[in-house]
Amino acid sequence: MAKSKPRVKAPKSASKGEVITIKTLISHKMESGQRKDKQGNVIPRSIINHFTAKFNGEVVFEVDIEPAISANPYLQFKMRVDEPGEFEFIWNDDDGSVYTKKQKLKVG
Amino acid sequence: MKEMSRRQALALGSGLVAITLLPLPATASIEEVNEDIKKFTGGAEAAESAIIKLEVPEIAENGNTVPLSVSVDSPMTADNYVKRVILLAEKNPNPGVATFHFTARSGVAEASTRMRLATTQNVVAVAELSDGSFHMTKSTVKVTIGGCGG
Amino acid sequence: MELKNKATVSALGVAFAALLVPGLLAGGEALALPEGIETVKVAPTSKDHPLDEILSGWHFRSPETQALQEDDFENPAFLWVEQGEELWSTVEGAANKSCSSCHDDASETMATAGANMPKWNEALGKPVNLEQQINHCRTERMEADAWKWESTQLLAMTAYVRNQSRGEPVAVQTDGPMKPWFEKGKDIYYTRVGQLDMACSSCHEGYYGQQIRADRLSQGQTNGFPTYRFKWQKIGSLHRRFKGCMKNIRATPYKVGSDEFLALELYTAWRGQGLPVEAPAVRQ
CATH class of the missing domain: 1.10.760.10 (Cytochrome c-like domain)
Structure with missing residues (x-):
């Protein structure tokens, strides 16, 4: 796909102290830099190289991503809920693009 | 039903071999993998440990998408938590797969992703704890190669 | 990354053993x-x-492999389904129409369409499959360009429409x-x-x-x-x-x-x- 599109599945509300599961997926071909085209030229590497999950501005989970992560990178991780607030998910592309997605979390 | 001959079935596969043989990326050496682990631990010893668990399929139908889960047994409190987990594939062109950075806020040190494996090989996970200790585990994934690609 | 390696060569050696044995x-x-x-x-x-x-x-x-299809979030194909959903109501072409201009809510109007293709098309005098029907609508009703076969848009729309008929x-x-x-x-x-x-x-x-x-x-x-x-x-x-x-x-x-x-x-x-x-x- 021309432009990468993130998808996030995280609860909209949780109770204090609960550990929630967050799933993320982003469309990206994850060109490894290991492949050659039909003319024998190396296809340059072009991947999502970093992922950050923040909650209320604080980093809760990060991933350094290598070309060995599959196309359309999938990440699943946990977070303990201490207070209500807002998630911010950030994907960094080799080409300098930054993709973000925000989502609110209620505590009740 | 028309019978498929042994010759046909074999040729089906060998046709694929011809296609897949094009450029062979060199695989990483064990030295490279050990070097990466050393870089991660800063030279400290990473012993095999039961507190770190790696969940991978025994057989992957295709090396392009191999699901993986890693978890480390830890209370995940401010003074006792898992800082990082590095994942390495011993026989990929480059061993690095990903590094997960956890925080006490993670609550549970557990993450999943999907990786590419070039061939049947060991996947290595090394965890760094907040007390400065390193813990390692390994798991073999058999990668199916030479099916009917299409 | 195309996954190729030496095991492909040695796999030939074991080909006889793996040949047509039960799963x-x-x-x-x-x-x-x-x-x-x-x-x-x-x-x-x-x-x-x-x-x-x-x-x-x-x-x-x-x-x-089955597990990746079990949950629609984990199924990476839904990246395309989501894009198809956006395209469904995207106006394009000289007639100033989108798919939804004629077909409204896809979850209702496409609930069985994906199970019945290819289908006879009287105007064309031949059957059309889903891809062809989508492009037929684009050129005839929307007066927009047909999408190329295997293009992101055509795959996204096909996946979206056919997903409406899931289970049918x-x-x-x-x-x-x-x-x-x-x-x-x-x-x-x-x-x-x-x-x-x-x-x-x-x-x-x-x-x-x-x-x-x-x-x-x-x-x-x-x-x-x-x-x-x-x-x-x-x-x-x-x-x-x-x-x-x-x-x-x-x-x-x-x-x-x-x-x-x-x-x-x-x-x-x-x-x-x-x-x-x-x-x-x-x-x-």
């Missing part, structure tokens, strides 16, 4: 089915059906004006072609469930298309898969969107008559 992978038992799918196995609906039992490709895959049993018309197309498709299915002199039936009728080297043969059912394949690292059309099969048997493939593949699509859909639509499926 080593346990498929079809371990996991829950995706939402709306009740079964992956149905009985043939007509007496002249060549198979005793009709099995979705899902049945032949490993538990890990495949039911294609094979009589009336469809009859000659059905017969043509059947003819292609059983005709040996290529350097390996093989027909579709050589693998998918006689040997499903068995290993051909490292792969487990399916019945070649089409209810999961468009399908996300690990091999492709993206979603792809049924006609792309047909092409791949033909290349494997070293035949010159027909073109995507050709009358030959359209006829074959109709015939193979009939071979899976009654199977719930799974699109978009996940396969190896």
Whole structure:
């Protein structure tokens, strides 16, 4: 796909102290830099190289991503809920693009 | 039903071999993998440990998408938590797969992703704890190669 | 990253051992089915059906592959479904229309369409499959350009529309004006072609469930298309898969969107008559 599109599945509300599961997926071909085209030229590497999950501005989970992560990178991780607030998910592309997605979390 | 001959079935596969043989990326050496682990631990010893668990399929139908889960047994409190987990594939062109950075806020040190494996090989996970200790585990994934690609 | 390595070479050595032995992978038992799918196995609906039992490709895959289809979030094909949903209401072309201008809510208007294609098109005097119908709407109703076969947009729209019919049993018309197309498709299915002199039936009728080297043969059912394949690292059309099969048997493939593949699509859909639509499926 021309432009990468993130998808996030995280609860909209949780109770204090609960550990929630967050799933993320982003469309990206994850060109490894290991492949050659039909003319024998190396296809340059072009991947999502970093992922950050923040909650209320604080980093809760990060991933350094290598070309060995599959196309359309999938990440699943946990977070303990201490207070209500807002998630911010950030994907960094080799080409300098930054993709973000925000989502609110209620505590009740 | 028309019978498929042994010759046909074999040729089906060998046709694929011809296609897949094009450029062979060199695989990483064990030295490279050990070097990466050393870089991660800063030279400290990473012993095999039961507190770190790696969940991978025994057989992957295709090396392009191999699901993986890693978890480390830890209370995940401010003074006792898992800082990082590095994942390495011993026989990929480059061993690095990903590094997960956890925080006490993670609550549970557990993450999943999907990786590419070039061939049947060991996947290595090394965890760094907040007390400065390193813990390692390994798991073999058999990668199916030479099916009917299409 | 194309995964290639030395094991491919040594795999030749073990080819004899792996050749046509019963399946080593346990498929079809371990996991829950995706939402709306009740079964992956149905009985043939007509007496002249060549198979005793009709099995979705899902049945032949490993538990890990099945797991990626179980949940719509984990299924990467839904990246395309979501894009299709956006395109559904995107106005394009001289007529200033989107799909939703005529078809409103796809969850209602497309609830069965994906199970009945290819379908007779009176205006064209031939059957059309879903891709062709989408492009027909674009050029005739929207006065927009047709999307290229295998383009992101056409794959996204096909996946979105067919997903609306998920769970609906495949039911294609094979009589009336469809009859000659059905017969043509059947003819292609059983005709040996290529350097390996093989027909579709050589693998998918006689040997499903068995290993051909490292792969487990399916019945070649089409209810999961468009399908996300690990091999492709993206979603792809049924006609792309047909092409791949033909290349494997070293035949010159027909073109995507050709009358030959359209006829074959109709015939193979009939071979899976009654199977719930799974699109978009996940396969190896």
